[in-house]
Amino acid sequence: MSELQRILVKPSRLEGIVSLSGAKNSALRLLAASLLTKRTVRLKNYPARLLDAELHVEMLELLGKSCVVTNEDSIEISAIDRGQAPPTRLEWSKRSIRNTLLILGGLLARHHVGSVPLPGGCKLGERKYDLHVMVMERLGARVWEEGDYLCAEAPSGLTGADIHLSLRSTGATENAILMGALAKGVTRIWNPHVRPEILDLIAMIRKMGAKIFVHGQEQIEIHGVSELDGAEHTVINDNMEAITWVAAAAITKGDIEIMGFPFGDLEVVMAHLRAAGARFYAGEDSLIIRGGKCYPIEISTGPHPGINSDVQPVLASWGAFANGESRITDLRFPGRYGYAEELSKMGLRTAVEGDMLKIFGQGGGLRGAQVRALDLRAGAALMLCGLGASGETEISDAWQISRGYMNIVEKMQALGGQVTIQN
Numbered sequence: 070m071s072e073l074q075r076i077l078v079k080p081s082r083l084e085g086i087v088s089l090s091g092a093k094n095s096a097l098r099l100l101a102a103s104l105l106t107k108r109t110v111r112l113k114n115y116p117a118r119l120l121d122a123e124l125h126v127e128m129l130e131l132l133g134k135s136c137v138v139t140n141e142d143s144i145e146i147s148a149i150d151r152g153q154a155p156p157t158r159l160e161w162s163k164r165s166i167r168n169t170l171l172i173l174g175g176l177l178a179r180h181h182v183g184s185v186p187l188p189g190g191c192k193l194g195e196r197k198y199d200l201h202v203m204v205m206e207r208l209g210a211r212v213w214e215e216g217d218y219l220c221a222e223a224p225s226g227l228t229g230a231d232i233h234l235s236l237r238s239t240g241a242t243e244n245a246i247l248m249g250a251l252a253k254g255v256t257r258i259w260n261p262h263v264r265p266e267i268l269d270l271i272a273m274i275r276k277m278g279a280k281i282f283v284h285g286q287e288q289i290e291i292h293g294v295s296e297l298d299g300a301e302h303t304v305i306n307d308n309m310e311a312i313t314w315v316a317a318a319a320i321t322k323g324d325i326e327i328m329g330f331p332f333g334d335l336e337v338v339m340a341h342l343r344a345a346g347a348r349f350y351a352g353e354d355s356l357i358i359r360g361g362k363c364y365p366i367e368i369s370t371g372p373h374p375g376i377n378s379d380v381q382p383v384l385a386s387w388g389a390f391a392n393g394e395s396r397i398t399d400l401r402f403p404g405r406y407g408y409a410e411e412l413s414k415m416g417l418r419t420a421v422e423g424d425m426l427k428i429f430g431q432g433g434g435l436r437g438a439q440v441r442a443l444d445l446r447a448g449a450a451l452m453l454c455g456l457g458a459s460g461e462t463e464i465s466d467a468w469q470i471s472r473g474y475m476n477i478v479e480k481m482q483a484l485g486g487q488v489t490i491q492n
Contacts (some may be wrong), residue, residue, distance in 0.1 A: 076467040076478065078455030079437075079487035082360075083323035087484060089311055089330070090475040091116045091142070091304035094379075095266040097168045098243055099273055099304065100125045100146070103134065104175030105250060106277060108299030109147040115304055116475040117141045120468060121166050128172060132156050147299075158184040158218075167240070170201045170219075174244040177210055177221050178251040184220040200234060200241035207232050208248050208256065229254035229293055237262035237372040242289070243270060249291035250279040258289040264373035265334045269305045276300035286372075308334045309379050310474060313449050315339075315358050316383050317481075319347055320390050320457040322360035325484065330356040338376050338384075341368055345387065365393040365430065370401055378402050381426075382446040385409070386453040388428035389417050389435060395428040408447035414438040415458055437462040442469040449474065456486060463491075 091114040100122070103110040116122055117138045126136045129146065133155025137145045148155065157180045159172060169185040176183025188198055198219070202212045207230045210223040229252045232245050242261040249256030261267075263286050271281050271289075277300045280292035306329045318325040319342075332339075332351065343349070346364040350357040366388055370378040378401040388395030389412060399405050403424040413419060415438045418429040437460030442448025448470035455462030464470075467490070470477060481488045 074467050075491045076452065076464045076470065077489045077491055078452055078462040078464065080459060081321060081456050081481075081486040081488070083317050083321045083325055083456070083481065083484040083486055085484045086326045086328060087314055087480055088328040089306040090114075092266060092269070092307040092309070093119050093121060093473040094307075094309070095269045096122055096304050097125055097166075098171060098266060098270045099302065100129060101168060101171035101175050102247060102270060102274055102277075103129065103146040104132065104172065105179055105247065105274070106297040106299055107148045108297075109145060110273075110277075110299050111143065111145050111301040113143050113301070113303040114306070115142055115144045116307070117144060118471075118475045120472045121168070124163065124166055125168060127163075128159055128161060128169070131159060131161070132172070132176070154180070157182050159186065161186050170198055170240060171244055171247060173219060173221060174201070174205070174247040177205060177223060178227060178248045181224060181226055182222040184215070184218045187214070187217055187219055198240075200236075200238045201244050204232055204241050204245045204248065208245075208252055227252035227293075229256040229291070231257045232259065234258065234260045236260075239264065239267065242267055246270060246274065246281065246289065246291065249293060250274055250281070250297065251295075252291075252293040254293055256291040256293065258291075259287070261286070261289045262372050263289070264377070265305060265308060265331070273300055273302040276302060306331050309377070309383075309446070311335060311356075312338060312380055313383055313453070313474070315342060315347065315349070315356070316387050316453055317456060318358040319360045319363055320386060320453050323484070324359050325357070327356045327358065329354060332356070337374055338368075338380055341366060341376070342387070345391070363387055363391040363430075363432075365391045365395040367396045369398040378405065379446050381405065382408050382450040383453065385412070385426065385428055386450040388430050389454055390433045390457055391430040392432040393430060395430060397426045397428070398424050399426075400424060407443045408450055411440040411443065411447065411451060412454060414440050415454055415462065417454070433457055436460050439463045439465070442466045445469050445473040449477075452477070452481075452488070456481075456488075
């Protein structure tokens with residue numbers, strides 16, 4: 070989806086059955102983990118049409134991997150034997166994604182050297198990569214910037230160490246796992262962020278032969294091995310997509326059955342939504358959500374099992390259709406409220422006070438407008454509000470949404486949504 074494309078949304082009631090795609094936040098990490106081995110890695114339930122996944126596959130191919138996608142939901146990654154060592158410098162001129170930091174970790178772990186473009190992704194407040202650098206240095210690497218590249222080397226290989234994270238960083242935890250798997254000795258990650266996507270990463274690397282032990286939320290212990298094998302692994306379902314459909318059903322007063330609902334990953338946020346008026350019925354492998362009246366919500370984001378920061382823009386759309394004041398506090402990325410200005414173009418009144426976003430909902434009453442998707446989840450929030458607004462909503466920079474939602478327009482159309490892509 071190019072940056073010139075727009076999504077047009079008209080008021081709609083969503084009704085029907087929708088199946089979740091594989092999780093973007095898991096799939097990209099698993100792609101990076103394929104760099105740890107020269108053998109074949111096969112992923113099922115793989116969200117092949119995500120824009121970020123497509124970019125990541127291109128990066129792997131530049132680094133000497135063959136990537137074959139079949140049926141839009143599986144991929145086979147294997148090494149290409151060119152009779153020489155694969156490249157360790159990622160020559161890349163397209164839009165960067167933050168996952169390049171994990172690519173660097175994978176290269177450093179297996180080849181003891183690597184260079185990648187400085188990371189991109191969603192511009193959420195003051196996202197930095199100092200913790201990634203700290204992890205690499207703790208494991209014995211030298212790290213430096215060279216123009217627009219981040220470079221690292223450990224000529225004698227990485228050595229296990231105790232890594233104390235000052236905050237529960239998802240990316241730093243993931244990179245420590247990738248590098249610790251092939252480091253000499255034992256690596257202990259203290260204060261890690263143990264969330265579903267990280268457990269999925271650990272599950273696959275264990276299949277590859279890694280020795281990883283998770284001690285609750287306190288510590289992850291990794292006993293390094295000399296090499297890793299290939300593996301076949303099924304990507305977990307996308308919990309962010311699941312919450313998006315829950316909000317969509319409520320906002321449009323619809324009736325949606327969500328197949329493959331990840332109940333265990335979303336207990337806290339679903340408890341908040343139940344208190345805020347969500348009417349849902351759990352089956353063995355699905356959740357039926359029936360739109361009722363949205364009540365104001367008050368949430369704070371935090372490490373798992375708390376509410377993920379990614380969820381808060383979607384929950385803001387819920388607050389837009391509630392009567393009264395909703396409050397959202399994002400402790401991880403306090404600057405992540407830029408989308409509120411876009412929602413104000415649709416008639417929603419909001420206010421940012423310190424780390425808190427206040428949403429003064431009037432039970433809907435939004436009107437269609439020309440708005441811009443500032444990032445992935447902000448774009449999803451605008452789509453949801455457009456479904457419940459009067460008139461037509463035109464969302465520019467719609468490519469942001471395709472970074473993390475596979476076939477979102479087609480899925481909404483199948484549920485009765487008046488949603489189209491415009492070049």
